[in-house]
Amino acid sequence: MAKRLATMIITIASTVTLLGCNNSAETTDTAVDTTVVSPEPTTSTSADTLTSAPVTAIDWSKVASGEEPVDLANYEYPFALDSQNVKNYANYFKVDEATAQYNLTVGMASNEALTKVLDQLGNSYTSHEVTDGKDAKLIIHTTANVDASSYNYVFGEDFAKGLVLPIEIKPDGVKSDVDVHGS
Numbered sequence: 001m002a003k004r005l006a007t008m009i010i011t012i013a014s015t016v017t018l019l020g021c022n023n024s025a026e027t028t029d030t031a032v033d034t035t036v037v038s039p040e041p042t043t044s045t046s047a048d049t050l051t052s053a054p055v056t057a058i059d060w061s062k063v064a065s066g067e068e069p070v071d072l073a074n075y076e077y078p079f080a081l082d083s084q085n086v087k088n089y090a091n092y093f094k095v096d097e098a099t100a101q102y103n104l105t106v107g108m109a110s111n112e113a114l115t116k117v118l119d120q121l122g123n124s125y126t127s128h129e130v131t132d133g134k135d136a137k138l139i140i141h142t143t144a145n146v147d148a149s150s151y152n153y154v155f156g157e158d159f160a161k162g163l164v165l166p167i168e169i170k171p172d173g174v175k176s177d178v179d180v181h182g183s
Contacts, residue, residue, distance in 0.1 A: 057147040058169055063116040067154045070162030077101050078159060093133045103136040109160035110138050113153040113167055137166040144172045
């Protein structure tokens with residue numbers, strides 16, 4: 001719990017810092033939306049009755065951005081490698097600066113992937129988290145009716161375009177990680 005709280009504080013602080021340091025004429029919306037929204041379930045009418053179509057599996061083709069992963073050696077991050085945000089993250093989570101730079105970027109951009117999955121989950125969504133440390137990933141917790149699965153999401157929006165964030169769907173009662181398959 002303390003680690004999640006620390007992660008939220010670092011993410012919010014990073015967002016505030018980024019927004020405060022944006023002196024360019026072009027602005028980019030980098031705010032992290034912390035509101036949890038459960039979309040309405042898919043419904044169909046049948047003889048004057050509305051029924052929910054239960055979600056059992058994520059269709060990853062509807063989540064895919066169509067982007068190809070980038071070469072990390074030449075990637076221009078929104079955070080400088082020697083920035084205070086990167087150094088603080090690296091020190092706190094005991095990772096190198098390159099990992100911290102990557103994790104800060106994909107963590108702030110994670111809503112791009114999350115919203116695409118939420119569009120399919122409806123009321124089967126229960127919560128989500130972005131893990132910190134060496135291997136960041138987006139874990140989406142669901143009700144037990146959803147199949148466990150995973151996917152490597154490649155960001156399509158400019159802030160993290162081409163970076164990869166592993167996504168794991170974890171239904172209630174699933175305790176072990178599932179293998180991540182390619183995008």
